[in-house]
Amino acid sequence: MTEVFQSLPIYIALMAGLLNLVRRQWSLNLIALVVQFICLFPILWAALPLQLALIQPFTGLMVTLILYLTLLNVGEVEPINLKPRPTSGEVFRALAGIFLIATLGTFVPQIKTAIFPSIPLNHLFLSLGLVLIGILQLGTIREPLYLAIGMLTFLSGFELLYIALEFSFLLAALFVAVNLLLAIVGSFFIIKNVESEIE
Amino acid sequence: MSNTVIIWVVLPLALGLALILLQKVPRLSAVLASLIPLVLAILALIFSNGLTLELLGRRFILAESLTVFGRTIEITADQLRIIALLYTLCFFWNLLGRLFKVSQWFDSLSLVITSLWVSVHFINPFLYAAVIIELIALISVPLLSPRGTPAKAGVIRFLSMQTIAMPLILLSGWMVAGIETSPSAQDLILRGALLVLTGFILWAGVFPLHSWLPMLTEESHPWTISFLLTIMQISIALFFLKFLNQYAWLRNIKDLDQVIKWVGALCVLSAGVIAIFQQNLSRVLGYLYLAESGYMILSIASLQQGGLELFTLSLLPRAFAFWSLGLALSTLRQGMDADQFDFSALSGLVWRYPRISVLLLASMLNIIGLPLFALFPLKRIIWGMLAGEGLLLQLFGSLGLLGMIILFLRLLGVIISPSESAMQAEQENPILIVPVLLTMLTMVLACIFPQIFSAPVRELLVFFQNLLP
Numbered sequence A: 001m002t003e004v005f006q007s008l009p010i011y012i013a014l015m016a017g018l019l020n021l022v023r024r025q026w027s028l029n030l031i032a033l034v035v036q037f038i039c040l041f042p043i044l045w046a047a048l049p050l051q052l053a054l055i056q057p058f059t060g061l062m063v064t065l066i067l068y069l070t071l072l073n074v075g076e077v078e079p080i081n082l083k084p085r086p087t088s089g090e091v092f093r094a095l096a097g098i099f100l101i102a103t104l105g106t107f108v109p110q111i112k113t114a115i116f117p118s119i120p121l122n123h124l125f126l127s128l129g130l131v132l133i134g135i136l137q138l139g140t141i142r143e144p145l146y147l148a149i150g151m152l153t154f155l156s157g158f159e160l161l162y163i164a165l166e167f168s169f170l171l172a173a174l175f176v177a178v179n180l181l182l183a184i185v186g187s188f189f190i191i192k193n194v195e196s197e198i199e
Numbered sequence B: 001m002s003n004t005v006i007i008w009v010v011l012p013l014a015l016g017l018a019l020i021l022l023q024k025v026p027r028l029s030a031v032l033a034s035l036i037p038l039v040l041a042i043l044a045l046i047f048s049n050g051l052t053l054e055l056l057g058r059r060f061i062l063a064e065s066l067t068v069f070g071r072t073i074e075i076t077a078d079q080l081r082i083i084a085l086l087y088t089l090c091f092f093w094n095l096l097g098r099l100f101k102v103s104q105w106f107d108s109l110s111l112v113i114t115s116l117w118v119s120v121h122f123i124n125p126f127l128y129a130a131v132i133i134e135l136i137a138l139i140s141v142p143l144l145s146p147r148g149t150p151a152k153a154g155v156i157r158f159l160s161m162q163t164i165a166m167p168l169i170l171l172s173g174w175m176v177a178g179i180e181t182s183p184s185a186q187d188l189i190l191r192g193a194l195l196v197l198t199g200f201i202l203w204a205g206v207f208p209l210h211s212w213l214p215m216l217t218e219e220s221h222p223w224t225i226s227f228l229l230t231i232m233q234i235s236i237a238l239f240f241l242k243f244l245n246q247y248a249w250l251r252n253i254k255d256l257d258q259v260i261k262w263v264g265a266l267c268v269l270s271a272g273v274i275a276i277f278q279q280n281l282s283r284v285l286g287y288l289y290l291a292e293s294g295y296m297i298l299s300i301a302s303l304q305q306g307g308l309e310l311f312t313l314s315l316l317p318r319a320f321a322f323w324s325l326g327l328a329l330s331t332l333r334q335g336m337d338a339d340q341f342d343f344s345a346l347s348g349l350v351w352r353y354p355r356i357s358v359l360l361l362a363s364m365l366n367i368i369g370l371p372l373f374a375l376f377p378l379k380r381i382i383w384g385m386l387a388g389e390g391l392l393l394q395l396f397g398s399l400g401l402l403g404m405i406i407l408f409l410r411l412l413g414v415i416i417s418p419s420e421s422a423m424q425a426e427q428e429n430p431i432l433i434v435p436v437l438l439t440m441l442t443m444v445l446a447c448i449f450p451q452i453f454s455a456p457v458r459e460l461l462v463f464f465q466n467l468l469p
Helices: A002-022 A026-038 A040-047 A055-073 A088-114 A121-140 A144-165 A169-198 B004-022 B026-047 B077-097 B106-122 B126-144 B153-175 B186-204 B212-219 B222-246 B256-276 B281-301 B307-336 B354-368 B376-387 B391-416 B430-448 B451-457
Strands: B052-055 B058-061 B065-068 B071-074
Touching: A002 A026, A002 A040, A002 A088, A002 A121, A002 A144, A026 A040, A026 A055, A026 A144, A040 A055, A040 A121, A040 A144, A055 A144, A055 A169, A088 A121, A121 A144, A121 B153, A144 A169, A144 B153, A169 B126, B004 B026, B004 B065, B004 B071, B004 B077, B004 B106, B026 B077, B026 B106, B071 B106, B077 B106, B077 B222, B077 B307, B106 B126, B106 B222, B126 B153, B126 B222, B153 B186, B153 B212, B186 B222, B186 B256, B212 B222, B212 B281, B222 B281, B222 B307, B256 B281, B256 B391, B281 B307, B281 B354, B281 B376, B281 B391, B307 B354, B307 B376, B307 B430, B307 B451, B354 B391, B354 B430, B376 B391, B430 B451
Parallel strands: none
Antiparallel strands: B052 B058, B065 B071
16 A cells, blocks of 8 residues: 555656646646656655755746746637547547557566666656656657647656766756756747737 | 956956947947957067066966856866967957948947857866856847847757757766776766767767758858857867867777768768758858868867877967958848848849958858968868878868869859849949958968967967877
8 A cells, every 4th residue: 555655646747748748738747747756755855855855846836837827928828628539649649649558567676676776766766757747748849838838748757867877066056957947948939829819 | 356267267257248338338338349359459469478477566366267166167278278269269250340330239249249259168077078068058049130030040059959959968078987997897988978079069060960050151141150150160179179188088989080070071071971062152251161060070080190289270370261251142142132142142243242252252261261362371281181091081182172062063153144133334333342351461471371370379278188199
């Protein structure tokens, strides 16, 4: 039972990542992004002191807030519609994402043994899962918001992985700067797209 | 203030950010954006012989390092020449930046980006520089993506590639930690080398992951993109040399020089062959960068045959070549009031813009490396080195060069072809003859007297002790 509770945030975070990969509803995507960042906390807390474990989820919340405020300002926030018919693209991305995660789940013990013996299995599974979902997102979209979400997902997976290998205050500060700049760049792209549509 | 890191990293970073506030006073902003890097470059040259300076009876002593979050950034006297080079580049691009319709952020961000590139070379542990390079890519976005247009594929692909490269470099350092004490770990070495090489290929847009280069040059202003790519190309090459200098396991890999040589030759070949078929001059700029990356890689691959000196001596002529090409393209863009340079729109150009057309053609010849131009003496040495290699490498190099010559002849044909537009009156300012003549004179003089460009950088990389033959 304890094991289930320990694994729960991992599966929720991966589901949130998959949701962002599949669905194209901005409000829903931002909620999923928040959930994804919050679910990193228990994993981080197992590896770091509380204050340090809070850095990444807190940065994630700020990043999401920046993106949300941008969307709000350009009037692109729409009510969530949970029952639209899935498009062929969404089905493809969902299948590709599930396939990747399933494959990763199969091989993660071997990856742990061969490359990352010091990292707990759950930690490794979540970090590599987010990296893979992020790369898939980057490869399948061109819209600015999803580019930002894809890069944030990819980076959050990598940060999680690297924290288990080596923690440095300077590196943590640099990663925070990268995440915040990424959100600003995402907002910049969103505003540019809306401006050019108006023109 | 008496610290090298504060003077050459923190201060320009702060001043660059402060220049954002001066956007409404563009002339002042442009003057400051030119003056600051010039002063920093001169100061770097003054202190490059020692961090102590006696002036008017006072003694100035600079500390070498600064601790940030428990890690150090350290800049010693002999490393200041690299800083002088980077700030000189920033100065020359900022000097004329205001003449063209570049992004309003150019003055400030060019300074910020240059100071970040400086920090890339001196942060400890040096692998953390990978994250700073990601920061630079993100900060470059407002310069790369002009206002009024949606985000295009090139800049998105550029960001994606830079983001994917960063973890590869960081992981490589962790993966091979302690490898020096266990030299038998061959698998680990190969894994680490693969990560490092893939990371650098993604960063520098090297064949076959170069697709963002021509896309980006097509989408962005030529002045901006020539600055960003020139400083990036030089800095990433220097960073790669730092890897080789630092990691014995990497530079001692058997046949690594052959692998690097093949990568370089493939860059030269692919750039030349693909460039022949281009219909847009802006995209050609991207392929010229790819070809030059190839030549840089070829000189790095020949470290045992004096490649480091060749690499060092080629830095200034190459930067000058891209500066002059950027100048020609930007002036043309300003004159034609067009975002794109399709070959069809360039028909009869020499009749409308004679001076700029001549500068454009001369800049192309210079970058290709034909005789009488600045890059010729260095390219000749690289071609000579290739001639001593296998037949296939020779063929790749020759075909790449041939492709570039064909591209030049195509461009020449288009530019001088008489068309309806050829009947139009000359449309450029006669005063342009002065900068055009000066630029061309420098190109030719640098070929006849290569020491013009080689003397200031001769001792640029002396601290890469492990790479000297």
